[in-house]
Amino acid sequence: MNLSTVRLVVTDIDGTLLDSRHKLSNDFYPTFSQLKSKGILFSAASGRQLFNLQKRFEPIVEDVIFISENGSYVVYRNEELLVQAMPAAVTRELLATALGIAGAYPILCGKKKAYVQHTNPEFISNVELYYEKYEVVPDLLQVTDDEFLKIAICDLVGSSVNSYGYFKDREDELQVKISGKIWLDLSHKLANKGRALEVVQQRFGISAEDTMVFGDYLNDLEMMSKAHFSFAVENAHPDIKKAARYRAKSNDENGVVEMLQQMVNLD
Structure with missing residues (x-):
């Protein structure tokens, strides 16, 4: 494995770069x-909100290419490289369904901020982990003054066994991603980390061939095929391990940073 040609490193954040306590090494x-x-570029690719990522990497914010909202919104030094918003009518239709799912709480992810309707304490604690700017509104269906990048569903029952079933028949027309044990993301068909990575590469x-990526969960699947040096961390979903060419230690064993250290110390 010759890492000397790598010019771009792209890593998922939660479950990959961050440990299980959501801490950076x-x-x-x-x-x-x-x-x-x-001269190697660095990109943070996450389902997190842009503002949340910018705060997380505040010391180096000017040097990070942010692939946020699972590839719907790509920004570098305040330049928008990609905005893949959903049509308003489709957004309202999906929200109406999501609002009717027991144990599941939708987040309407706009460019300006995120919007929530429920104030369940467990739900809000999850919102505040991933969304720096959010507003509680009386009715999500009445929010119109924004571009909508994604609907994230915080499913406290479990996304794969609960909310996913309501949307799996829409996968031909939308991105329907189980992005964590309690997370389901709905976005534009063209919005995924793989396409966002292609935009960055272009x-x-x-x-x-000169790109290195790291991931752990199903929302990382598309970007595995966009880099020769594709790594699954040891704690990754089996489908990510199958798609990746290489393996790194788990997020709790500092796998991503250890691999980067090997690369930068080749000399």
Whole structure:
């Protein structure tokens, strides 16, 4: 495995770069500095909101390419590289269904902020983990003054056994992604991390052969095929392990940063 050609590193965040306590390794920022000194670009690819990611990486915010909302919104140094919003009518239709699912709480993810209707404490604690800017509104169906990038459903029953069943027959026309044990994401058919990565590669003139990606869950599947150096962390979903060419240690064993350290210390 010759890592000397890598020019772009793209990593999922939760379950991949962050440990199970949602913490960054102490070694991350020194390793990032080495990446930067070698001219290697870094991208954070996540289902998280842009504002949340920008706060998480605040010390290096000007040097990170943000692939947010599972590939619906890509921003670098305040330049929008991709906005893949959903049609308003489709958004309202999906919301109406989501609002009727027992144990599931939808989040309407706009460019300006996220919107929620419920105030269940467990739900709100999950909202605040991934969304820096959000507003509680009386009726999600009445929110119109924004571009809608995604509907995230926080399913406290379990996304695969509960809410997914309401939308799985829409997979031909939408992105329907189980992105975590309690998360289901609905977005535009063209919105995924793989397509977002292609946009980044085209913008910076970087090939798949010179790209390294890391992921752990099903919303990372498309970007596995867009990089020669595709890594599944040891704690990844079996389908991600099958799609990736290589394996890294688990998120709790600092797998991503350890692999990056190997690459930057090749000399």
